[in-house]
Amino acid sequence: MPDSITRPKRPWTVLFVATLAACSRGSAPSEVSSPSGGSSGSTEAAAGAPASANAPPRRSPRLDEPRWQRAMDDDPAGLQALADALGAAGLVEALGDGGAILKTALLALPLADDADLALGALGKRALAATDEERGPTLEAVLGVAGRPATAREPLDPEGASEAGAALLSIAANPALPREHRALAVSAARALAEKKILDPAKIPGDLDPP
Incomplete structure (x- = not known):
């Protein structure tokens, strides 16, 4: 066959060469990964997050x-x-x-x-309080409930009823310290004298025989 006649290039050869050239001209990745596998952007965001768990307790300005x-x-x-x-x-x-x-x-x-306005909040707090805080909270409830009755209308009858329900719950709970239950009974009786709760519902197992 004469040398002047060249063989036609095969289609698959052209395709391979074009693909190889494209790969060699590929651009660098737009995002740099950190050694841990995350992107540098996510690492910076994590570093800038506030460490609230390590923040000291807030000091009350009232002090x-x-x-x-x-x-x-x-x-x-x-x-x-x-x-x-x-x-x-x-x-x-x-x-x-x-x-x-x-x-x-x-x-x-x-x-x-206007201490009666605090009965509802105190009752809820007594229910959720720790042993350390429950005693002083119940003493405050007793102090408010034991105030002499006045001729004026109750300031917050709904809150007083909620406090009464909380006191009955505490008084009937044998898992709580006996002194806390006794405080709840005393406060409940003070509310019963003001017709805020039914005295028949107050537990009597703490009364002396």
Whole structure:
């Protein structure tokens, strides 16, 4: 066969060469992976996340207020002044601060003129409280419930009824400390005297024989 006649290129050869050239011209990846397999963007986002789990407990700003400081000094006049200034609503709001503020607010609540407004919140708190907080909370409920009856209309009859139900639940729970159940019984009887709950529902197993 004459040399001037060249063989036609086979189609599969052309396709292979074109593919090889395209691969050699490929661009670099647009995203750089981290050694752990994630992208650099996700790593930076993780590094910038706030470490809330390691944040220290928030310090109550009320600790720096003179009226709270005076009330925390076991000063009856200071407690009364705090109750007069904040009322039931302000003292209930302060319960969430915990610690010394919680303790002081519970002591001041029975002294507030509108203390009855706190019964519902105190009852709910007593139900959910730890053993450490349940005692002081029940003492506050007893202090409010044991206030002399007045001629005025109840400020929050629904909240008082909720507190009564909470007290009955605590009083009937044998798993709770006996002294806490006794406090609940005393507070429930104080509410029963004001016709807020049925005295027949109050457990009597804690009464002396």
